[in-house]
Amino acid sequence: MENGDVNVIYSVQHQLPLVMYIGQYFFFTGLSAGSFVISVIATLLGRKEFKPIGKITAILAPALLIIAPINLIADLEQPLRFWHLFLYYNWTSPITYGSFLLTAYPIMGIIYAIMVYTDRQKAAKVLGILGIPLAISVHGYTGFILALAKARALWNTAAMPTIFLVSAMVSGIGLVVIIAAVRWKWFDKKATPETRDQDKKLILQLATFMAYIIMLDLFLILSDILVLLTAHSDAYEAGMLILTGNFAPLFVGVEIILGSIIPMILVLGPTRKNMTAIVVASILVNIGVYAMRFVMVIGGQTIPLS
Amino acid sequence: MRSITRRDFLKLGAASTALLAVESQLSPIARAVELVDGGRSVNRTSGLPRSFLPSTCTQCPAGCGIIGYVEESRLVKIGGNTKHISNGSSLCARGQAGINALYDPDRILVPLKRTGTRGENASWKPISWDAAYAEIADHMSSIRANPSQFVYLTDDLENDGLGRRFAHAFGSANALGAAGVYDANKRVATRLTWGAAGDMPDVANSKYILVFGANPLESHPQFVGFAQRLINGMQNNQAKLVVFDTRLNNTSARANEFYYVNPGTFALVALSMANVIMQEGLYNRNFVEQWTNVSPQQLAQSLAQYTPERAQAETGVPAAVIRRIASEFASTFPATTVSDSMISNHVNGTQTERAVMLLNILTGNIDNRGGLCLPRQYNVADAQPAPPAPAPSGLAQPANLPLASLQAVAESLPLLKDRQKYPVGVLMTRGFNPVYSNPDNAAVADTLKDETIIPYHVAVSPFMTETAALADIILPETTYLEDWNIEVRPSPEQVPFVALRQPVVPPLESSKSFFDISTDLAKRVGGGMEQYFAFKSVEDYLKARIASVSGLAAAGGLDYLKQHGVWYDPKSKPNYGSFAAGGFATPSGKLEVASARISGLGFPAMPAYEPITAFTNLEEKDLVLTIFDTAIQTDAKTANCMWLDEIQHNNPLWINPDTASKLGIKDGDKVKILRSNKTNAEAKERSVETTALLSDGLHPKVVALANGCGHTGYGSIAQGEQTPKDKIEKVLQNPNTELVWWGEKDGIGVNAKQIVPKAVDPIGGGQAWGDVVVNVAKI
Amino acid sequence: MANKRYAMVIDMRRCIGCHACTVACKAEMAVPLEVNATWLKIIEKGTYPDTRRYYLPRMCNNCTDAICARNCPTKATYKRDDGIVMVDQHRCIGCKYCIASCPYDTRYVNPLKNIVQKCYFCSHRVDAGLQPACVETCPTKAMIFGDKNDTKSEVAQVLATNATVVLKKEMQTNPQVFYISADETVMSNVEKDINYRTEGTLIKIRI
Ligand SMILES: Nc1nc2c(c(=O)[nH]1)N[C@H]1C(S)=C(S)[C@@H](COP(=O)(O)OP(=O)(O)OC[C@H]3O[C@@H](n4cnc5c(=O)[nH]c(N)nc54)[C@H](O)[C@@H]3O)O[C@H]1N2
Ligand SMILES: Nc1nc2c(c(=O)[nH]1)N[C@H]1C(S)=C(S)[C@@H](COP(=O)(O)OP(=O)(O)OC[C@H]3O[C@@H](n4cnc5c(=O)[nH]c(N)nc54)[C@H](O)[C@@H]3O)O[C@H]1N2
Ligand code: SF4
Numbered sequence A: 001m002e003n004g005d006v007n008v009i010y011s012v013q014h015q016l017p018l019v020m021y022i023g024q025y026f027f028f029t030g031l032s033a034g035s036f037v038i039s040v041i042a043t044l045l046g047r048k049e050f051k052p053i054g055k056i057t058a059i060l061a062p063a064l065l066i067i068a069p070i071n072l073i074a075d076l077e078q079p080l081r082f083w084h085l086f087l088y089y090n091w092t093s094p095i096t097y098g099s100f101l102l103t104a105y106p107i108m109g110i111i112y113a114i115m116v117y118t119d120r121q122k123a124a125k126v127l128g129i130l131g132i133p134l135a136i137s138v139h140g141y142t143g144f145i146l147a148l149a150k151a152r153a154l155w156n157t158a159a160m161p162t163i164f165l166v167s168a169m170v171s172g173i174g175l176v177v178i179i180a181a182v183r184w185k186w187f188d189k190k191a192t193p194e195t196r197d198q199d200k201k202l203i204l205q206l207a208t209f210m211a212y213i214i215m216l217d218l219f220l221i222l223s224d225i226l227v228l229l230t231a232h233s234d235a236y237e238a239g240m241l242i243l244t245g246n247f248a249p250l251f252v253g254v255e256i257i258l259g260s261i262i263p264m265i266l267v268l269g270p271t272r273k274n275m276t277a278i279v280v281a282s283i284l285v286n287i288g289v290y291a292m293r294f295v296m297v298i299g300g301q302t303i304p305l306s
Numbered sequence B: 001m002r003s004i005t006r007r008d009f010l011k012l013g014a015a016s017t018a019l020l021a022v023e024s025q026l027s028p029i030a031r032a033v034e035l036v037d038g039g040r041s042v043n044r045t046s047g048l049p050r051s052f053l054p055s056t057c058t059q060c061p062a063g064c065g066i067i068g069y070v071e072e073s074r075l076v077k078i079g080g081n082t083k084h085i086s087n088g089s090s091l092c093a094r095g096q097a098g099i100n101a102l103y104d105p106d107r108i109l110v111p112l113k114r115t116g117t118r119g120e121n122a123s124w125k126p127i128s129w130d131a132a133y134a135e136i137a138d139h140m141s142s143i144r145a146n147p148s149q150f151v152y153l154t155d156d157l158e159n160d161g162l163g164r165r166f167a168h169a170f171g172s173a174n175a176l177g178a179a180g181v182y183d184a185n186k187r188v189a190t191r192l193t194w195g196a197a198g199d200m201p202d203v204a205n206s207k208y209i210l211v212f213g214a215n216p217l218e219s220h221p222q223f224v225g226f227a228q229r230l231i232n233g234m235q236n237n238q239a240k241l242v243v244f245d246t247r248l249n250n251t252s253a254r255a256n257e258f259y260y261v262n263p264g265t266f267a268l269v270a271l272s273m274a275n276v277i278m279q280e281g282l283y284n285r286n287f288v289e290q291w292t293n294v295s296p297q298q299l300a301q302s303l304a305q306y307t308p309e310r311a312q313a314e315t316g317v318p319a320a321v322i323r324r325i326a327s328e329f330a331s332t333f334p335a336t337t338v339s340d341s342m343i344s345n346h347v348n349g350t351q352t353e354r355a356v357m358l359l360n361i362l363t364g365n366i367d368n369r370g371g372l373c374l375p376r377q378y379n380v381a382d383a384q385p386a387p388p389a390p391a392p393s394g395l396a397q398p399a400n401l402p403l404a405s406l407q408a409v410a411e412s413l414p415l416l417k418d419r420q421k422y423p424v425g426v427l428m429t430r431g432f433n434p435v436y437s438n439p440d441n442a443a444v445a446d447t448l449k450d451e452t453i454i455p456y457h458v459a460v461s462p463f464m465t466e467t468a469a470l471a472d473i474i475l476p477e478t479t480y481l482e483d484w485n486i487e488v489r490p491s492p493e494q495v496p497f498v499a500l501r502q503p504v505v506p507p508l509e510s511s512k513s514f515f516d517i518s519t520d521l522a523k524r525v526g527g528g529m530e531q532y533f534a535f536k537s538v539e540d541y542l543k544a545r546i547a548s549v550s551g552l553a554a555a556g557g558l559d560y561l562k563q564h565g566v567w568y569d570p571k572s573k574p575n576y577g578s579f580a581a582g583g584f585a586t587p588s589g590k591l592e593v594a595s596a597r598i599s600g601l602g603f604p605a606m607p608a609y610e611p612i613t614a615f616t617n618l619e620e621k622d623l624v625l626t627i628f629d630t631a632i633q634t635d636a637k638t639a640n641c642m643w644l645d646e647i648q649h650n651n652p653l654w655i656n657p658d659t660a661s662k663l664g665i666k667d668g669d670k671v672k673i674l675r676s677n678k679t680n681a682e683a684k685e686r687s688v689e690t691t692a693l694l695s696d697g698l699h700p701k702v703v704a705l706a707n708g709c710g711h712t713g714y715g716s717i718a719q720g721e722q723t724p725k726d727k728i729e730k731v732l733q734n735p736n737t738e739l740v741w742w743g744e745k746d747g748i749g750v751n752a753k754q755i756v757p758k759a760v761d762p763i764g765g766g767q768a769w770g771d772v773v774v775n776v777a778k779i
Numbered sequence C: 001m002a003n004k005r006y007a008m009v010i011d012m013r014r015c016i017g018c019h020a021c022t023v024a025c026k027a028e029m030a031v032p033l034e035v036n037a038t039w040l041k042i043i044e045k046g047t048y049p050d051t052r053r054y055y056l057p058r059m060c061n062n063c064t065d066a067i068c069a070r071n072c073p074t075k076a077t078y079k080r081d082d083g084i085v086m087v088d089q090h091r092c093i094g095c096k097y098c099i100a101s102c103p104y105d106t107r108y109v110n111p112l113k114n115i116v117q118k119c120y121f122c123s124h125r126v127d128a129g130l131q132p133a134c135v136e137t138c139p140t141k142a143m144i145f146g147d148k149n150d151t152k153s154e155v156a157q158v159l160a161t162n163a164t165v166v167l168k169k170e171m172q173t174n175p176q177v178f179y180i181s182a183d184e185t186v187m188s189n190v191e192k193d194i195n196y197r198t199e200g201t202l203i204k205i206r207i
């Protein structure tokens, strides 16, 4: 009892129910949703130069979404019972609508990818448009999983699903930029200097887009924190936990500075034409978003409830 | 206010239990609306009732009535015996956890013979019972001509009487009990004053309760039954609770008023209150004149020196408070004091207990409803034929402590070092762990390690305790849950009872009850001692013991007890004021406020306050150590109960934040506690290390350590370690023992006894646990 | 007759902080080491010599508006007609979302069975006409349990005649464990300088 006058003589601590598998799962669905949206934008714009990116992302989206649930199932205490999710659904649980979304979305994604690869533009566009709400829901629902667990002050905010979506966009674009850049540098055999220029421009555009979304993300996070700090006492504790407490290094250091501000400077600042800087920014962005998932999932559970 | 009192509700419970016995065949829906409090148990998944047997808990001295619930011959749960007059359906944490002791993964299930040297390098080899008996009989036969070289050491001599019977039958008077390390002072004080050892405050019916150095809501010799009634008294009766202690504990936490008192001075608090009561004429003149061996004038005169102002100066309790509490106590009737083994805590303990009793005497609160009552319990005679008691020896009855009969192990054990005077041939220890529990326990260990002092040591123990670890041979006794005994206790309900301990499961593997062990050994050793162990069965032995209890035979005797677990005369009401008929069992028949036996030893005949020399010239850096029991552990006994250890597995040093800051100690710091008693020259420098726990619930001159931690014996659970699965006997296997987590994380604490020097009250012979002066430093 | 609605009242004027309830539950429900279906919180408050000690026995509140049940994706967590919130041990997939959702942190994963469990108000005992194990054992009878819809029951009468509080009322889960005379500080989880000492640090990442 150094400063206060309350001395906890005995209590027990509790299990941390959701571990990083869940954070990873959130991260991968986020990447997937982000890539899908990029792919659809590419498809919709219909421009030839967007095609390669449209193709990469069309594959990425369902592929990442197959990795994601592996995390989810690995986290189950009874993984062999995962099918109970479909047999004994409960519509008041975000996990239930999640599990149906999680099934529908990759199926749709695969069909979409086939359309893209077989160059059936029209079908791809229609599917893409139909798919966007699905992708948004798939990732948005992960935000709802946290937001609807009202026990945890850090999660229980209206901004949570949107923050998840926006950060998914950020990390998704980041991933696309990285892959496109790698392709641009080493693998694009058919490239002419002209298409290379075009591609580079495109990648830089994507990165700029990413930077703007980072700004949006930062704005959302800022408003979330402001509300936390001025709301009830549990919320205040939650805010302080990530601002100055145990999770501050990850949140302020990694998520905000390393994962948002530095990439923004790299992408919008003097290095904005430098491919290496752009790629570094995209990697940082992904590290930042991963850290965000960690801070949210793990940090949100470390405030004692009793 | 509650419309149904607790008591009514309990009655209701009892009535519906009877009903349920008839209705239990019916479907659940047809049953009584109100749920019943116990007496049955069902399987969690099948809902099927479990078979059960009533018995008695001995996880602490209280001896609560329990029911053991069994499935497939495995004990699966322990519940309270709703029929038991003391505790009813209630048990404390330790009673609930008894199952852990029964299935302790490190339990000894076969006789073990030591190989390698005694002490650290001992290793153990299983041998047959036959071989073990033969070896012990050999050693005993070799001292057949000098039977007093057989020494038996136990916790509670009166408990089953078997050890004493065995020693006496062999011809040795040296059956030593352990009361000297607990309530010897209290026993002597009460015996001298009113002719009975002990007391039983009738707290359920009291209106004013003064607690001196006891902690009845956390540790009490009748814990569950007593705490229940104390709370009932406070809640149903609006009794006021006033506590004097050196620290905030679970009792002072509930008190209406709580005062920190300087350690070892509470006699002065009591005597100054007695003084106020006399001065202000608040005493019960008739009672004092009729029932004490002193006159009010004598009393007033001898108390006059204890002014509240003096008390304030020496005890730290304000004079105004002493005056007010004294007059409240004297003008609220009935009222009582509660004092406990902590009275034995100091070298002035016997007189302190007498000072506390005096408050009840002056106000006529003696053996009345709501007052300080005589302990009501049946005397269960020894089974006949009983061996004649050999002439007392200097060991069992140290010459310097004539009043402390047979219970003075704190004094006796060191005497063994005088090999000429007190030669030992065979030492048998059972149910007592002096290497952990005695003061200056390292010296006890040294004595037991020394083969020239103790040539042969038989430990009768279910567990590898610190003491058993220093044996030559270990006989695996059953635990209390597999054994028989007649259990009597002073009744907190003031109606005496007889209870039975019977095996709720058969002895595990080849463990044996002490009845079987002593009978088998007596036959082997022979020479006449076998005639005292000629009972056909343990049941015959018990029948012989309860024969003396009037009324029980008519109710069905042992069979009744086997079925119900406890018997009391259903017509019996508390016979308060029993002394009115025949007087007190003292030489004068009166309350001997002035004791000739005490003055015969050269001490004041009247209750007096004698300052503790160890505290007289404390320096600034000196602190007094309070050692306390918690609601979770019992002394040395429960350390292998995982459910208890999970809650309390270590014992930080409680220290007042101001004291700590002067010493530069912060919460959680590692500290060294160094014994600094200058009065005890022979005591070596000893210290223990633990962490500091800063608490505002502590007297600034006092630091406190919980009892019951820091074991080096018992095995994995007490050490806070996971038990390797392949090491565990099948019958003891339990997946939980692989989940033990606390040892590595929090440590297992320290044994406070390591820094307690031997020091006894010269009157009562009780060990002064509370007179330890220490210095604390950050490390 | 109205449905039964089981409820618990814990009278802090009678509680002596003895942990008997904790251990009784371990035995009755075979709760493994590391986890607790019920536990006791003890705090000290104030400065010497005006220090006080307060207790709070905690367990699942068997909430009427149980968020754990609402959020359970398989309906493994469900509410009985008598209000007891159950977990179907065969249906539960162990997603632990209910644990994350419970505002009182009263659920746990059984480390031996990999199943989510909690206090069920000893439903098996209640069904057999018995009081819950913790209620049965409580040395001072600080716990009162029964059908609060039955006006003749002790629990209904105690509820009717005493001021009671529940934990985190603002969570709107409608807890069915009521406290008499509980201290506000010990009920709250947010304190400056939370100082856990004897804790089991069960923040254990199970991989
Ligand atoms: N510093 C300090 N020391 C103290 C005290 C103190 O307040 N402060 N208190 C003192 C007091 S009051 C007491 S009573 C003593 C207690 O000291 P002990 O009598 O040594 O301790 P117990 O807890 O009674 O346990 C004695 C032994 O009983 C055996 N035992 C346990 N369970 C069973 C069972 O089921 N069956 C059989 N056959 N044996 C069993 C074990 O071998 C155990 O070690 O300690 C004293 N020591
Ligand atoms: N739960 C539990 N119950 C038990 C036991 C147990 O270990 N645990 N042990 C059983 C046994 S064997 C015994 S002998 C009894 C012991 O029962 P108690 O005599 O109640 O034992 P303690 O808790 O050691 O001491 C009581 C109080 O005395 C205080 N005290 C110590 N020194 C002083 C002093 O100088 N002045 C004042 N005013 N107070 C002081 C301590 O702070 C403590 O709060 O309990 C029995 N019941
Ligand atoms: S008070 Fe507890 S440990 Fe002592 S006999 Fe009763 S139930 Fe057993």
Ligand code: SF4
Binding pocket: C059, C060, C061, C062, C063, C066, C067, C068, C069, C085, C101, C102, C103, C104, C105, C106, C107, C118, C173
């Ligand atoms: S206390 Fe928690 S687990 Fe229990 S019913 Fe309420 S929300 Fe569910």
Ligand code: SF4
Binding pocket: C071, C072, C073, C074, C075, C076, C077, C087, C091, C092, C093, C094, C095, C096, C097, C098, C099, C116
């Ligand atoms: S862990 Fe089991 S009970 Fe809890 S939400 Fe998941 S399926 Fe339901």
Ligand code: SF4
Binding pocket: C024, C025, C026, C028, C029, C037, C038, C059, C118, C119, C120, C121, C122, C132, C133, C134, C135
């Ligand atoms: S009601 Fe039963 S399950 Fe719930 S805490 Fe009490 S003993 Fe445990």
Ligand code: SF4
Binding pocket: C010, C014, C015, C016, C017, C018, C019, C020, C021, C022, C040, C057, C137, C138, C139, C140, C141, C142, C143
């Ligand atoms: S058993 Fe009763 S008195 Fe003991 S801690 Fe639990 S509620 Fe309080």
Ligand SMILES: [Mo]
Binding pocket: B182, B183, B341
């Ligand atoms: Mo004792």
